[in-house]
Amino acid sequence: MEDILLNRRSIRKYSNKHISQETLDYILQAGVRSSNCGNMQLYSIVVTRDTGKKKELSKFHFNQPMVENCDVVVTVCVDVNRFNHWCRINNADESLNNFLFFNVATIDATICSQAIATAAESKGLGICYLGTVTYMAKDISKFLDLPKGVVPISTITIGYIDENPPLTERLPLSSVVHYEKYNDYSDEDIKKMYKEIEDNPVNKGYVKENHKDNLAQVFTSVRYSKKDNEAFSKTYESFVEENFLNK
Numbered sequence: 001m002e003d004i005l006l007n008r009r010s011i012r013k014y015s016n017k018h019i020s021q022e023t024l025d026y027i028l029q030a031g032v033r034s035s036n037c038g039n040m041q042l043y044s045i046v047v048t049r050d051t052g053k054k055k056e057l058s059k060f061h062f063n064q065p066m067v068e069n070c071d072v073v074v075t076v077c078v079d080v081n082r083f084n085h086w087c088r089i090n091n092a093d094e095s096l097n098n099f100l101f102f103n104v105a106t107i108d109a110t111i112c113s114q115a116i117a118t119a120a121e122s123k124g125l126g127i128c129y130l131g132t133v134t135y136m137a138k139d140i141s142k143f144l145d146l147p148k149g150v151v152p153i154s155t156i157t158i159g160y161i162d163e164n165p166p167l168t169e170r171l172p173l174s175s176v177v178h179y180e181k182y183n184d185y186s187d188e189d190i191k192k193m194y195k196e197i198e199d200n201p202v203n204k205g206y207v208k209e210n211h212k213d214n215l216a217q218v219f220t221s222v223r224y225s226k227k228d229n230e231a232f233s234k235t236y237e238s239f240v241e242e243n244f245l246n247k
Helices: 002-006 021-032 051-061 065-069 081-089 099-122 137-143 187-199 201-209 215-223 226-243
Strands: 043-048 072-079 125-130 150-160
Touching (some): 021 072, 051 065, 051 137, 137 150
Antiparallel strands (some): 125 150
8 A cells, every 4th residue: 555655646548458347336435435524425426437428528628538548537526416405305404505515525525536546546557637627617517417516526537557657756745744833935945845846857848848947937827827727717616606606
């Protein structure tokens, strides 16, 4: 298990080998057994295996090839629809369509997602998270027939591995762990902790090909620009208000 946790890498190329239903059930059960608030399990898991459906779904993930080429796509959603239905038929208040429980359910769905990912890796499978799920939440929701109170939170591609990419660099432990209280960073601290990432030849290549001065500029003006962030934020906020908060 230590090897899985400390040598985790995103896998984007998969073989044609199929995951057995027994193995898939184990992976999904690991998600269902994950920690959650009040044992309410405010999430649902949508599994996409059909080849045609995966091809259609890939359009909403910016046509990333691993969506179509993996064996299984798992979309984990915030879900208060099921719990509200239970409350409704038991003459109980429907009290979860608010920002607090959108946040609570998002945490639960995220914990469930990571349990699924770890279980898949423990079975020798590769996984990749897709951030596009929040960018395209409204379209993905429509494609998956999600009712009100259900919002897609994470998408994971799963399959047998057909590549061996190098480990992605991470900030050192001392950069992200604070004991007893938060210790803010000096300019020199920041320069020191990001040096290894900035010196990575691949990242230097990104800087050069995008005609930028440094890697920070690549992140904020190419990969995650303010303009794009604000546009997607507005779309996502509007969808959540309409579909979850019932505003």
